[in-house]
Amino acid sequence: MSLTKFLLTLILLIHVGPITSLASNPHVIKFRSPNLYPEGITWDPSAQHFIVGSLHHRTIHSVSDAGVTETLISDPTLPPNSTIPGLAIDPIHKRLLAVVHSASPLPPFNALAAYDLRDRSRIFLSLLTDGDGVSTRPVANDVAVDFRGNAYVTNSAGNFIWRVNADGESSVFSRSPLFTSYPVDEAKTAPFSECGLNGIAYVSKGYLLVVQSNTGKMFKVDAEDGWGREVLLTEELTWADGVAIRGDGVVLVVSPRKLWFLKSRDSWGEGVVYDKIDLDVERFPTSVGVGGEDRVYVLYGHVLEGIKGNVEAREWFDIEEVRSVKESKEENVWIFVFIGLGLAYFLFWRFQMKQLVKNMDKKIN
Numbered sequence: 001m002s003l004t005k006f007l008l009t010l011i012l013l014i015h016v017g018p019i020t021s022l023a024s025n026p027h028v029i030k031f032r033s034p035n036l037y038p039e040g041i042t043w044d045p046s047a048q049h050f051i052v053g054s055l056h057h058r059t060i061h062s063v064s065d066a067g068v069t070e071t072l073i074s075d076p077t078l079p080p081n082s083t084i085p086g087l088a089i090d091p092i093h094k095r096l097l098a099v100v101h102s103a104s105p106l107p108p109f110n111a112l113a114a115y116d117l118r119d120r121s122r123i124f125l126s127l128l129t130d131g132d133g134v135s136t137r138p139v140a141n142d143v144a145v146d147f148r149g150n151a152y153v154t155n156s157a158g159n160f161i162w163r164v165n166a167d168g169e170s171s172v173f174s175r176s177p178l179f180t181s182y183p184v185d186e187a188k189t190a191p192f193s194e195c196g197l198n199g200i201a202y203v204s205k206g207y208l209l210v211v212q213s214n215t216g217k218m219f220k221v222d223a224e225d226g227w228g229r230e231v232l233l234t235e236e237l238t239w240a241d242g243v244a245i246r247g248d249g250v251v252l253v254v255s256p257r258k259l260w261f262l263k264s265r266d267s268w269g270e271g272v273v274y275d276k277i278d279l280d281v282e283r284f285p286t287s288v289g290v291g292g293e294d295r296v297y298v299l300y301g302h303v304l305e306g307i308k309g310n311v312e313a314r315e316w317f318d319i320e321e322v323r324s325v326k327e328s329k330e331e332n333v334w335i336f337v338f339i340g341l342g343l344a345y346f347l348f349w350r351f352q353m354k355q356l357v358k359n360m361d362k363k364i365n
Helices: 003-023 303-308 325-364
Strands: 028-032 041-044 049-052 059-063 069-074 087-090 095-102 109-116 122-127 140-145 151-155 160-164 170-174 197-203 207-212 218-222 228-230 243-245 251-254 258-263 270-278 285-290 296-300 316-321
Touching: 041 087, 041 285, 041 296, 049 087, 069 095, 087 140, 095 140, 109 140, 109 151, 151 197, 160 197, 197 243, 197 251, 207 243, 243 285, 251 285, 270 325
Parallel strands: 140 197
Antiparallel strands: 028 316, 041 049, 049 059, 059 069, 087 095, 095 109, 109 122, 140 151, 151 160, 160 170, 197 207, 207 218, 218 228, 243 251, 251 258, 258 270, 285 296, 296 316
16 A cells, blocks of 8 residues: 555545534434423433433333333323423443322422333332422422432522432432522513523533523532532623533533533533533523533424424424534534644655655665
8 A cells, every 4th residue: 555545545445534524413302202202311321212201191201212112111100290300321220210290280290210221110109399398399300310329400490409328218418508589570571581490411530510590590519418519711602401421521401402522621610611512592402411422413303392382282293403604614623734744744845755766866876
């Protein structure tokens, strides 16, 4: 093989991932499940599929890359018409964690259900209470899990976090004063003014990142003692909903209007929004997930339409890949840099070969 072919082959081998991703269109998964209106999403790395909840059914569904939908969990013992807004995979204990909530005018009900991913049986159903009996009606929303199997569930109405250990024992974990220290719309006329703590994610260094819808704030919460502090961001995350963390540490936050890409250099004392993508508010995205190969996906579950309930039941929903424009530009730059280096090496080799031939001719002559 000539050096030219070798260099070009090497470049392609090194950069086949970025070149492929830039050349192809973002992955769009359309799936059919009548009246599902899913709010929460998570990725099961062992089964290589997404898992979504339901607004109206006591069911949890898997969705393949091709849009094939299967009822993963059906739990008729849950209260009728209860919602499953938050989901998380506990990969170490092979469990699926699901937040269960009953909205008004149904009787109050908030719980965390754990299901065995191998036989799909329910391991426990842990009731979540306000702890002191003086809070407003609790709204269990999202869930994250640490490496020991502890689950952390946000209360969007009471602005605190529950913890449920691996055995299903629940307690109020964090009532940081920071969660209620920022002004909100008292008249409750602004969108999401009643929705406080919402999306939550666990960072392996031993803390949680949680966003607050009605203030646009992000908080860093110690996973041992529940102590919280505000993450200083370059901009507020208006109407922030779901949170996910990519393998390279990039934090993704979704709202009905935008998807933010954030980075931090100091373990989330401060954070920078380095890209933001406009989303389709009509389809009302609520959750973000990280799928295979660290691809970022947004769930379009039309939840607002499902809550209103004044239209014909929808059958089709979408999970769509979203790419950072700035990251794609950086990939392009690096591709050209390495191609340039390859050509430079080739030209240097040509020069060396010419010199070698000249020297040999001199010796022969």
